[in-house]
Amino acid sequence: MSVEIVSKHHQAQGAFDFGRIRENKPIGFPHERGGISSMSNLFYWAHAWSDTGGLIDTHPHQGFEIMSYVLGGKISHYDTKYDRWLDLDTGDAQVIRAGNGISHAEKVLPGGEFFQIWFDPDLTKTMKKEASYSDIKSSDFPTKTLANGQAKTIIGQGSPFEIDAEGIEVTDISEISKRWDMTLDKEKVYSIYVVEGEGKVARSSVAPNDFLVVKSEDQIAIDFTGKARLFIIQSPSKVSYKTYAEGQLI
Incomplete structure:
Protein backbone atom coordinates (compact mmCIF):
# COMPACT_ATOMS: atom_id res chain seq x y z
CA MET A 1 0.00 0.00 0.00
CA SER A 2 1.35 3.42 -0.98
CA VAL A 3 0.88 5.38 2.25
CA GLU A 4 3.17 8.18 3.37
CA ILE A 5 2.94 9.03 7.08
CA VAL A 6 4.15 12.41 8.35
CA SER A 7 4.14 12.56 12.15
CA LYS A 8 3.48 15.82 13.99
CA HIS A 9 7.17 16.02 14.93
CA HIS A 10 8.15 15.97 11.24
CA GLN A 11 5.64 18.63 10.20
CA ALA A 12 6.48 22.31 9.81
CA GLN A 13 5.96 24.37 12.96
CA GLY A 14 4.74 27.93 13.35
CA ALA A 15 3.56 30.51 15.89
CA PHE A 16 1.72 33.83 16.04
CA ASP A 17 1.23 36.54 18.65
CA PHE A 18 4.47 35.80 20.53
CA GLY A 19 3.68 32.09 20.75
CA ARG A 20 0.11 32.44 22.01
CA ILE A 21 -1.06 30.66 18.86
CA ARG A 22 0.85 27.53 17.82
CA GLU A 23 0.70 25.55 14.59
CA ASN A 24 1.80 22.30 13.09
CA LYS A 25 1.62 22.15 9.31
CA PRO A 26 1.43 18.84 7.48
CA ILE A 27 1.60 20.86 4.25
CA GLY A 28 3.70 23.96 4.81
CA PHE A 29 4.64 26.87 2.59
CA PRO A 30 7.43 26.12 0.07
CA HIS A 31 10.12 27.89 2.14
CA GLU A 32 9.32 26.05 5.39
CA ARG A 33 11.12 23.03 6.77
CA GLY A 34 9.10 19.97 7.66
CA GLY A 35 5.84 18.57 6.39
CA ILE A 36 5.39 17.86 2.71
CA SER A 37 5.00 19.93 -0.43
CA SER A 38 1.70 20.93 -1.96
CA MET A 39 -0.11 18.22 -3.90
CA SER A 40 -2.31 18.83 -6.90
CA ASN A 41 -4.56 21.77 -5.94
CA LEU A 42 -4.15 21.26 -2.18
CA PHE A 43 -1.58 23.95 -1.40
CA TYR A 44 -1.35 24.36 2.40
CA TRP A 45 -2.69 22.79 5.61
CA ALA A 46 -2.17 24.09 9.14
CA HIS A 47 -3.52 22.89 12.48
CA ALA A 48 -3.59 25.87 14.87
CA TRP A 49 -4.57 26.15 18.53
CA SER A 50 -4.25 28.45 21.54
CA ASP A 51 -4.49 27.71 25.25
CA THR A 52 -4.64 31.39 26.25
CA GLY A 53 -6.14 33.04 23.18
CA GLY A 54 -4.29 35.06 20.57
CA LEU A 55 -4.49 37.22 17.46
CA ILE A 56 -3.34 36.73 13.89
CA ASP A 57 -3.23 40.36 12.78
CA THR A 58 -4.62 41.76 9.54
CA HIS A 59 -2.90 40.33 6.45
CA PRO A 60 -3.72 40.15 2.72
CA HIS A 61 -4.70 37.25 0.43
CA GLN A 62 -5.18 36.92 -3.32
CA GLY A 63 -6.33 34.18 -5.63
CA PHE A 64 -6.40 31.19 -3.28
CA GLU A 65 -9.46 29.68 -1.61
CA ILE A 66 -8.90 29.41 2.14
CA MET A 67 -11.00 27.21 4.40
CA SER A 68 -11.06 27.46 8.20
CA TYR A 69 -12.72 24.60 10.09
CA VAL A 70 -13.19 24.81 13.87
CA LEU A 71 -12.22 21.59 15.62
CA GLY A 72 -12.92 22.88 19.11
CA GLY A 73 -13.71 26.07 20.98
CA LYS A 74 -14.21 29.28 19.08
CA ILE A 75 -12.40 31.56 16.63
CA SER A 76 -13.39 35.00 15.40
CA HIS A 77 -12.74 36.45 11.97
CA TYR A 78 -12.47 40.00 10.60
CA ASP A 79 -12.23 41.10 6.97
CA THR A 80 -11.89 44.38 5.12
CA LYS A 81 -14.77 43.57 2.75
CA TYR A 82 -17.50 43.57 5.42
CA ASP A 83 -15.58 45.37 8.19
CA ARG A 84 -16.93 43.18 11.01
CA TRP A 85 -15.93 40.41 13.40
CA LEU A 86 -17.74 37.07 13.03
CA ASP A 87 -17.60 34.14 15.47
CA LEU A 88 -17.13 30.54 14.33
CA ASP A 89 -17.92 27.82 16.87
CA THR A 90 -16.98 24.13 17.03
CA GLY A 91 -17.89 22.44 13.75
CA ASP A 92 -18.45 25.72 11.87
CA ALA A 93 -16.45 26.51 8.74
CA GLN A 94 -15.62 29.38 6.44
CA VAL A 95 -14.23 29.60 2.92
CA ILE A 96 -12.56 32.78 1.72
CA ARG A 97 -12.44 33.04 -2.06
CA ALA A 98 -9.66 35.62 -2.05
CA GLY A 99 -10.15 36.67 -5.68
CA ASN A 100 -8.51 39.94 -6.64
CA GLY A 101 -7.55 40.68 -3.05
CA ILE A 102 -8.76 41.02 0.51
CA SER A 103 -7.27 41.40 3.98
CA HIS A 104 -8.45 39.67 7.12
CA ALA A 105 -7.55 38.89 10.74
CA GLU A 106 -8.31 36.02 13.10
CA LYS A 107 -8.69 35.69 16.86
CA VAL A 108 -8.36 32.30 18.49
CA LEU A 109 -10.23 32.33 21.79
CA PRO A 110 -8.81 30.41 24.78
CA GLY A 111 -9.02 26.70 24.03
CA GLY A 112 -9.75 27.31 20.35
CA GLU A 113 -8.46 24.87 17.75
CA PHE A 114 -8.92 24.89 13.97
CA PHE A 115 -7.64 23.80 10.57
CA GLN A 116 -6.73 26.32 7.93
CA ILE A 117 -6.43 24.79 4.47
CA TRP A 118 -5.61 26.50 1.17
CA PHE A 119 -6.96 25.24 -2.15
CA ASP A 120 -5.33 26.26 -5.41
CA PRO A 121 -7.87 27.19 -8.13
CA ASP A 122 -7.05 28.42 -11.62
CA LEU A 123 -5.50 31.73 -10.61
CA THR A 124 -5.76 33.14 -14.13
CA LYS A 125 -9.52 33.14 -13.51
CA THR A 126 -9.91 33.72 -9.76
CA MET A 127 -7.59 36.75 -9.76
CA LYS A 128 -10.18 38.51 -11.90
CA LYS A 129 -13.03 37.86 -9.47
CA GLU A 130 -14.15 39.94 -6.51
CA ALA A 131 -13.36 38.37 -3.14
CA SER A 132 -16.23 36.56 -1.42
CA TYR A 133 -17.00 34.46 1.67
CA SER A 134 -19.11 31.57 2.79
CA ASP A 135 -19.70 31.08 6.52
CA ILE A 136 -21.51 27.84 7.37
CA LYS A 137 -22.78 26.63 10.73
CA SER A 138 -22.05 23.05 11.75
CA SER A 139 -25.73 22.05 11.63
CA ASP A 140 -25.99 23.06 7.95
CA PHE A 141 -23.50 20.49 6.69
CA PRO A 142 -24.95 17.17 5.53
CA THR A 143 -24.16 14.19 7.76
CA LYS A 144 -24.52 10.48 7.18
CA THR A 145 -24.35 7.53 9.54
CA LEU A 146 -21.92 4.89 8.31
CA ALA A 147 -21.42 1.29 9.36
CA ASN A 148 -18.53 2.49 11.50
CA GLY A 149 -18.74 6.21 12.05
CA GLN A 150 -20.44 9.49 11.26
CA ALA A 151 -19.54 11.34 8.03
CA LYS A 152 -19.94 15.11 7.77
CA THR A 153 -19.48 16.53 4.26
CA ILE A 154 -17.69 19.88 4.38
CA ILE A 155 -17.06 20.19 0.64
CA GLY A 156 -18.73 17.80 -1.76
CA GLN A 157 -22.17 16.46 -2.61
CA GLY A 158 -24.91 18.21 -0.67
CA SER A 159 -22.61 20.75 1.01
CA PRO A 160 -23.54 24.44 0.88
CA PHE A 161 -19.89 25.31 0.14
CA GLU A 162 -18.88 26.06 -3.44
CA ILE A 163 -15.25 26.50 -4.50
CA ASP A 164 -13.47 26.89 -7.85
CA ALA A 165 -10.61 24.47 -7.09
CA GLU A 166 -11.66 21.39 -9.04
CA GLY A 167 -12.30 17.90 -7.73
CA ILE A 168 -12.02 18.70 -4.00
CA GLU A 169 -14.03 16.73 -1.44
CA VAL A 170 -13.65 17.26 2.30
CA THR A 171 -15.12 14.96 4.96
CA ASP A 172 -14.95 14.87 8.76
CA ILE A 173 -15.34 11.25 9.92
CA SER A 174 -16.06 10.94 13.65
CA GLU A 175 -17.15 8.17 16.03
CA ILE A 176 -14.97 5.56 14.33
CA SER A 177 -14.80 2.44 16.45
CA LYS A 178 -11.62 0.45 15.97
CA ARG A 179 -11.24 -0.56 12.28
CA TRP A 180 -11.73 1.94 9.47
CA ASP A 181 -12.06 0.69 5.87
CA MET A 182 -12.47 3.02 2.91
CA THR A 183 -12.77 2.38 -0.81
CA LEU A 184 -10.59 4.78 -2.82
CA ASP A 185 -10.31 6.06 -6.38
CA LYS A 186 -6.84 5.40 -7.80
CA GLU A 187 -7.06 8.63 -9.79
CA LYS A 188 -7.37 10.66 -6.60
CA VAL A 189 -4.99 11.67 -3.80
CA TYR A 190 -6.26 11.22 -0.22
CA SER A 191 -4.84 13.46 2.50
CA ILE A 192 -5.87 12.21 5.93
CA TYR A 193 -5.32 13.98 9.27
CA VAL A 194 -5.68 11.81 12.37
CA VAL A 195 -7.63 14.07 14.72
CA GLU A 196 -8.15 11.35 17.31
CA GLY A 197 -7.08 7.73 17.74
CA GLU A 198 -4.08 5.43 17.74
CA GLY A 199 -3.62 2.41 15.52
CA LYS A 200 -1.83 0.87 12.59
CA VAL A 201 -1.97 1.20 8.82
CA ALA A 202 0.13 -0.93 6.47
CA ARG A 203 2.11 -2.20 9.52
CA SER A 204 3.01 1.35 10.58
CA SER A 205 1.74 3.10 13.71
CA VAL A 206 -0.43 6.20 13.58
CA ALA A 207 -1.31 8.61 16.39
CA PRO A 208 -3.19 11.90 16.84
CA ASN A 209 -1.88 14.71 14.57
CA ASP A 210 -0.24 12.28 12.16
CA PHE A 211 -0.84 13.00 8.48
CA LEU A 212 -1.33 10.30 5.85
CA VAL A 213 -1.06 10.67 2.08
CA VAL A 214 -2.49 7.82 0.00
CA LYS A 215 -1.96 7.65 -3.77
CA SER A 216 -2.76 5.10 -6.50
CA GLU A 217 -4.67 2.80 -4.14
CA PHE A 224 -7.48 1.68 15.70
CA THR A 225 -7.22 0.58 19.32
CA GLY A 226 -10.34 2.54 20.26
CA LYS A 227 -12.39 5.55 19.15
CA ALA A 228 -11.00 7.63 16.30
CA ARG A 229 -11.68 10.66 14.12
CA LEU A 230 -10.28 11.40 10.65
CA PHE A 231 -10.37 14.55 8.53
CA ILE A 232 -10.06 13.55 4.87
CA ILE A 233 -9.45 15.62 1.74
CA GLN A 234 -9.78 14.02 -1.67
CA SER A 235 -8.08 15.87 -4.54
CA PRO A 236 -7.42 14.96 -8.17
CA SER A 237 -4.06 13.46 -9.12
CA LYS A 238 -3.90 16.07 -11.89
CA VAL A 239 -5.92 19.20 -12.53
CA SER A 240 -6.81 20.83 -15.84
CA TYR A 241 -4.86 24.04 -15.12
CA LYS A 242 -1.36 24.99 -14.07
CA THR A 243 -1.14 25.33 -10.28
CA TYR A 244 0.77 27.96 -8.32
CA ALA A 245 3.27 25.30 -7.24
CA GLU A 246 3.88 24.49 -10.90
CA GLY A 247 4.84 28.07 -11.61
CA GLN A 248 1.57 29.90 -12.16
CA LEU A 249 2.20 33.41 -10.88
CA ILE A 250 -0.27 35.60 -9.03
Missing part, protein backbone atom coordinates in the same frame (compact mmCIF):
# COMPACT_ATOMS: atom_id res chain seq x y z
CA ASP A 218 -8.20 1.43 -4.27
CA GLN A 219 -8.65 0.95 -0.52
CA ILE A 220 -7.23 1.75 2.89
CA ALA A 221 -7.70 0.07 6.26
CA ILE A 222 -6.65 1.52 9.61
CA ASP A 223 -6.90 -0.62 12.73
Whole structure:
Protein backbone atom coordinates (compact mmCIF):
# COMPACT_ATOMS: atom_id res chain seq x y z
CA MET A 1 0.00 0.00 0.00
CA SER A 2 1.35 3.42 -0.98
CA VAL A 3 0.88 5.38 2.25
CA GLU A 4 3.17 8.18 3.37
CA ILE A 5 2.94 9.03 7.08
CA VAL A 6 4.15 12.41 8.35
CA SER A 7 4.14 12.56 12.15
CA LYS A 8 3.48 15.82 13.99
CA HIS A 9 7.17 16.02 14.93
CA HIS A 10 8.15 15.97 11.24
CA GLN A 11 5.64 18.63 10.20
CA ALA A 12 6.48 22.31 9.81
CA GLN A 13 5.96 24.37 12.96
CA GLY A 14 4.74 27.93 13.35
CA ALA A 15 3.56 30.51 15.89
CA PHE A 16 1.72 33.83 16.04
CA ASP A 17 1.23 36.54 18.65
CA PHE A 18 4.47 35.80 20.53
CA GLY A 19 3.68 32.09 20.75
CA ARG A 20 0.11 32.44 22.01
CA ILE A 21 -1.06 30.66 18.86
CA ARG A 22 0.85 27.53 17.82
CA GLU A 23 0.70 25.55 14.59
CA ASN A 24 1.80 22.30 13.09
CA LYS A 25 1.62 22.15 9.31
CA PRO A 26 1.43 18.84 7.48
CA ILE A 27 1.60 20.86 4.25
CA GLY A 28 3.70 23.96 4.81
CA PHE A 29 4.64 26.87 2.59
CA PRO A 30 7.43 26.12 0.07
CA HIS A 31 10.12 27.89 2.14
CA GLU A 32 9.32 26.05 5.39
CA ARG A 33 11.12 23.03 6.77
CA GLY A 34 9.10 19.97 7.66
CA GLY A 35 5.84 18.57 6.39
CA ILE A 36 5.39 17.86 2.71
CA SER A 37 5.00 19.93 -0.43
CA SER A 38 1.70 20.93 -1.96
CA MET A 39 -0.11 18.22 -3.90
CA SER A 40 -2.31 18.83 -6.90
CA ASN A 41 -4.56 21.77 -5.94
CA LEU A 42 -4.15 21.26 -2.18
CA PHE A 43 -1.58 23.95 -1.40
CA TYR A 44 -1.35 24.36 2.40
CA TRP A 45 -2.69 22.79 5.61
CA ALA A 46 -2.17 24.09 9.14
CA HIS A 47 -3.52 22.89 12.48
CA ALA A 48 -3.59 25.87 14.87
CA TRP A 49 -4.57 26.15 18.53
CA SER A 50 -4.25 28.45 21.54
CA ASP A 51 -4.49 27.71 25.25
CA THR A 52 -4.64 31.39 26.25
CA GLY A 53 -6.14 33.04 23.18
CA GLY A 54 -4.29 35.06 20.57
CA LEU A 55 -4.49 37.22 17.46
CA ILE A 56 -3.34 36.73 13.89
CA ASP A 57 -3.23 40.36 12.78
CA THR A 58 -4.62 41.76 9.54
CA HIS A 59 -2.90 40.33 6.45
CA PRO A 60 -3.72 40.15 2.72
CA HIS A 61 -4.70 37.25 0.43
CA GLN A 62 -5.18 36.92 -3.32
CA GLY A 63 -6.33 34.18 -5.63
CA PHE A 64 -6.40 31.19 -3.28
CA GLU A 65 -9.46 29.68 -1.61
CA ILE A 66 -8.90 29.41 2.14
CA MET A 67 -11.00 27.21 4.40
CA SER A 68 -11.06 27.46 8.20
CA TYR A 69 -12.72 24.60 10.09
CA VAL A 70 -13.19 24.81 13.87
CA LEU A 71 -12.22 21.59 15.62
CA GLY A 72 -12.92 22.88 19.11
CA GLY A 73 -13.71 26.07 20.98
CA LYS A 74 -14.21 29.28 19.08
CA ILE A 75 -12.40 31.56 16.63
CA SER A 76 -13.39 35.00 15.40
CA HIS A 77 -12.74 36.45 11.97
CA TYR A 78 -12.47 40.00 10.60
CA ASP A 79 -12.23 41.10 6.97
CA THR A 80 -11.89 44.38 5.12
CA LYS A 81 -14.77 43.57 2.75
CA TYR A 82 -17.50 43.57 5.42
CA ASP A 83 -15.58 45.37 8.19
CA ARG A 84 -16.93 43.18 11.01
CA TRP A 85 -15.93 40.41 13.40
CA LEU A 86 -17.74 37.07 13.03
CA ASP A 87 -17.60 34.14 15.47
CA LEU A 88 -17.13 30.54 14.33
CA ASP A 89 -17.92 27.82 16.87
CA THR A 90 -16.98 24.13 17.03
CA GLY A 91 -17.89 22.44 13.75
CA ASP A 92 -18.45 25.72 11.87
CA ALA A 93 -16.45 26.51 8.74
CA GLN A 94 -15.62 29.38 6.44
CA VAL A 95 -14.23 29.60 2.92
CA ILE A 96 -12.56 32.78 1.72
CA ARG A 97 -12.44 33.04 -2.06
CA ALA A 98 -9.66 35.62 -2.05
CA GLY A 99 -10.15 36.67 -5.68
CA ASN A 100 -8.51 39.94 -6.64
CA GLY A 101 -7.55 40.68 -3.05
CA ILE A 102 -8.76 41.02 0.51
CA SER A 103 -7.27 41.40 3.98
CA HIS A 104 -8.45 39.67 7.12
CA ALA A 105 -7.55 38.89 10.74
CA GLU A 106 -8.31 36.02 13.10
CA LYS A 107 -8.69 35.69 16.86
CA VAL A 108 -8.36 32.30 18.49
CA LEU A 109 -10.23 32.33 21.79
CA PRO A 110 -8.81 30.41 24.78
CA GLY A 111 -9.02 26.70 24.03
CA GLY A 112 -9.75 27.31 20.35
CA GLU A 113 -8.46 24.87 17.75
CA PHE A 114 -8.92 24.89 13.97
CA PHE A 115 -7.64 23.80 10.57
CA GLN A 116 -6.73 26.32 7.93
CA ILE A 117 -6.43 24.79 4.47
CA TRP A 118 -5.61 26.50 1.17
CA PHE A 119 -6.96 25.24 -2.15
CA ASP A 120 -5.33 26.26 -5.41
CA PRO A 121 -7.87 27.19 -8.13
CA ASP A 122 -7.05 28.42 -11.62
CA LEU A 123 -5.50 31.73 -10.61
CA THR A 124 -5.76 33.14 -14.13
CA LYS A 125 -9.52 33.14 -13.51
CA THR A 126 -9.91 33.72 -9.76
CA MET A 127 -7.59 36.75 -9.76
CA LYS A 128 -10.18 38.51 -11.90
CA LYS A 129 -13.03 37.86 -9.47
CA GLU A 130 -14.15 39.94 -6.51
CA ALA A 131 -13.36 38.37 -3.14
CA SER A 132 -16.23 36.56 -1.42
CA TYR A 133 -17.00 34.46 1.67
CA SER A 134 -19.11 31.57 2.79
CA ASP A 135 -19.70 31.08 6.52
CA ILE A 136 -21.51 27.84 7.37
CA LYS A 137 -22.78 26.63 10.73
CA SER A 138 -22.05 23.05 11.75
CA SER A 139 -25.73 22.05 11.63
CA ASP A 140 -25.99 23.06 7.95
CA PHE A 141 -23.50 20.49 6.69
CA PRO A 142 -24.95 17.17 5.53
CA THR A 143 -24.16 14.19 7.76
CA LYS A 144 -24.52 10.48 7.18
CA THR A 145 -24.35 7.53 9.54
CA LEU A 146 -21.92 4.89 8.31
CA ALA A 147 -21.42 1.29 9.36
CA ASN A 148 -18.53 2.49 11.50
CA GLY A 149 -18.74 6.21 12.05
CA GLN A 150 -20.44 9.49 11.26
CA ALA A 151 -19.54 11.34 8.03
CA LYS A 152 -19.94 15.11 7.77
CA THR A 153 -19.48 16.53 4.26
CA ILE A 154 -17.69 19.88 4.38
CA ILE A 155 -17.06 20.19 0.64
CA GLY A 156 -18.73 17.80 -1.76
CA GLN A 157 -22.17 16.46 -2.61
CA GLY A 158 -24.91 18.21 -0.67
CA SER A 159 -22.61 20.75 1.01
CA PRO A 160 -23.54 24.44 0.88
CA PHE A 161 -19.89 25.31 0.14
CA GLU A 162 -18.88 26.06 -3.44
CA ILE A 163 -15.25 26.50 -4.50
CA ASP A 164 -13.47 26.89 -7.85
CA ALA A 165 -10.61 24.47 -7.09
CA GLU A 166 -11.66 21.39 -9.04
CA GLY A 167 -12.30 17.90 -7.73
CA ILE A 168 -12.02 18.70 -4.00
CA GLU A 169 -14.03 16.73 -1.44
CA VAL A 170 -13.65 17.26 2.30
CA THR A 171 -15.12 14.96 4.96
CA ASP A 172 -14.95 14.87 8.76
CA ILE A 173 -15.34 11.25 9.92
CA SER A 174 -16.06 10.94 13.65
CA GLU A 175 -17.15 8.17 16.03
CA ILE A 176 -14.97 5.56 14.33
CA SER A 177 -14.80 2.44 16.45
CA LYS A 178 -11.62 0.45 15.97
CA ARG A 179 -11.24 -0.56 12.28
CA TRP A 180 -11.73 1.94 9.47
CA ASP A 181 -12.06 0.69 5.87
CA MET A 182 -12.47 3.02 2.91
CA THR A 183 -12.77 2.38 -0.81
CA LEU A 184 -10.59 4.78 -2.82
CA ASP A 185 -10.31 6.06 -6.38
CA LYS A 186 -6.84 5.40 -7.80
CA GLU A 187 -7.06 8.63 -9.79
CA LYS A 188 -7.37 10.66 -6.60
CA VAL A 189 -4.99 11.67 -3.80
CA TYR A 190 -6.26 11.22 -0.22
CA SER A 191 -4.84 13.46 2.50
CA ILE A 192 -5.87 12.21 5.93
CA TYR A 193 -5.32 13.98 9.27
CA VAL A 194 -5.68 11.81 12.37
CA VAL A 195 -7.63 14.07 14.72
CA GLU A 196 -8.15 11.35 17.31
CA GLY A 197 -7.08 7.73 17.74
CA GLU A 198 -4.08 5.43 17.74
CA GLY A 199 -3.62 2.41 15.52
CA LYS A 200 -1.83 0.87 12.59
CA VAL A 201 -1.97 1.20 8.82
CA ALA A 202 0.13 -0.93 6.47
CA ARG A 203 2.11 -2.20 9.52
CA SER A 204 3.01 1.35 10.58
CA SER A 205 1.74 3.10 13.71
CA VAL A 206 -0.43 6.20 13.58
CA ALA A 207 -1.31 8.61 16.39
CA PRO A 208 -3.19 11.90 16.84
CA ASN A 209 -1.88 14.71 14.57
CA ASP A 210 -0.24 12.28 12.16
CA PHE A 211 -0.84 13.00 8.48
CA LEU A 212 -1.33 10.30 5.85
CA VAL A 213 -1.06 10.67 2.08
CA VAL A 214 -2.49 7.82 0.00
CA LYS A 215 -1.96 7.65 -3.77
CA SER A 216 -2.76 5.10 -6.50
CA GLU A 217 -4.67 2.80 -4.14
CA ASP A 218 -8.20 1.43 -4.27
CA GLN A 219 -8.65 0.95 -0.52
CA ILE A 220 -7.23 1.75 2.89
CA ALA A 221 -7.70 0.07 6.26
CA ILE A 222 -6.65 1.52 9.61
CA ASP A 223 -6.90 -0.62 12.73
CA PHE A 224 -7.48 1.68 15.70
CA THR A 225 -7.22 0.58 19.32
CA GLY A 226 -10.34 2.54 20.26
CA LYS A 227 -12.39 5.55 19.15
CA ALA A 228 -11.00 7.63 16.30
CA ARG A 229 -11.68 10.66 14.12
CA LEU A 230 -10.28 11.40 10.65
CA PHE A 231 -10.37 14.55 8.53
CA ILE A 232 -10.06 13.55 4.87
CA ILE A 233 -9.45 15.62 1.74
CA GLN A 234 -9.78 14.02 -1.67
CA SER A 235 -8.08 15.87 -4.54
CA PRO A 236 -7.42 14.96 -8.17
CA SER A 237 -4.06 13.46 -9.12
CA LYS A 238 -3.90 16.07 -11.89
CA VAL A 239 -5.92 19.20 -12.53
CA SER A 240 -6.81 20.83 -15.84
CA TYR A 241 -4.86 24.04 -15.12
CA LYS A 242 -1.36 24.99 -14.07
CA THR A 243 -1.14 25.33 -10.28
CA TYR A 244 0.77 27.96 -8.32
CA ALA A 245 3.27 25.30 -7.24
CA GLU A 246 3.88 24.49 -10.90
CA GLY A 247 4.84 28.07 -11.61
CA GLN A 248 1.57 29.90 -12.16
CA LEU A 249 2.20 33.41 -10.88
CA ILE A 250 -0.27 35.60 -9.03
